[in-house]
Amino acid sequence: MPRALPRLAALALTGAVLGLAACAAPSPAATPTPTSDAADAPLFATDEEALAAAVEAYEAYLAVSDSITADIDADLARIREVTTPEFADFSEHDFAAFRDAGxxxxxxxxVDSARLAEFSPRRVTFYACQDVSAVKLLNSTNEDVTPSDREARIPLVIDAVAVHGDALLIDGNEVWSGDNFC
Structure with missing residues (x-):
C-alpha cells in the first residue's frame, strides 16, 4: 500500500478527510516574503478578527476538500484555491492516493470550538474541532466502509497565512497530539 494511503484512510475514517487535516502535516512552509512595507502591517486589529478570518478560511478549505473527496472525477487542483502552494502539493498527492484506493x-x-493559539502579521494558528459525524467513507462499489468506532470530532491545530493581500489560505493542519479537547 502506498505510504500516503494508510494515512488517508485513517484521516477519512477519523474525519480529517485526506491528509488535509493530517496525522502528518507537511514540513513547515517558509512564510512568504512581503513585497512592500504595507505587507508588514498586521492584517488584524484584534485576536477575535484574526480567529474569525482563519476559521472562515478553514471552512472554505473544508468545502473544497469535501467536494474533491466526494467526486471521483474532481479536479484535484481546486484545492489550490484555498491553500498555499506547498500545502496544495501535499494535499493533491493525498487526494490522488485516496482516489487510487477507490x-x-x-x-x-x-469546524467548531475554535480558539486562537497565536497570530503574527501574516499568520494565524488556531485550535479547532473538526466534526465529521455527517461524513461517510465509501469504497469503489459505494459500500459504506466508515468504521463504527471512529471519532466524530477531531482536535486540530490549523495554520492559515496571508500570501497575497489580506486573504488567508490554509498552510497546514495536524491532529492535536495532546488531550482531546473536543
Missing amino acids: LRTEGSSA
Whole structure:
C-alpha cells in the first residue's frame, strides 16, 4: 500500500478527510516574503478578527476538500484555491492516493470550538474541532466502509497565512497530539 494511503484512510475514517487535516502535516512552509512595507502591517486589529478570518478560511478549505473527496472525477487542483502552494502539493498527492484506493466520501465536515493559539502579521494558528459525524467513507462499489468506532470530532491545530493581500489560505493542519479537547 502506498505510504500516503494508510494515512488517508485513517484521516477519512477519523474525519480529517485526506491528509488535509493530517496525522502528518507537511514540513513547515517558509512564510512568504512581503513585497512592500504595507505587507508588514498586521492584517488584524484584534485576536477575535484574526480567529474569525482563519476559521472562515478553514471552512472554505473544508468545502473544497469535501467536494474533491466526494467526486471521483474532481479536479484535484481546486484545492489550490484555498491553500498555499506547498500545502496544495501535499494535499493533491493525498487526494490522488485516496482516489487510487477507490475511496470517496459522502457528506460534509464542519469546524467548531475554535480558539486562537497565536497570530503574527501574516499568520494565524488556531485550535479547532473538526466534526465529521455527517461524513461517510465509501469504497469503489459505494459500500459504506466508515468504521463504527471512529471519532466524530477531531482536535486540530490549523495554520492559515496571508500570501497575497489580506486573504488567508490554509498552510497546514495536524491532529492535536495532546488531550482531546473536543
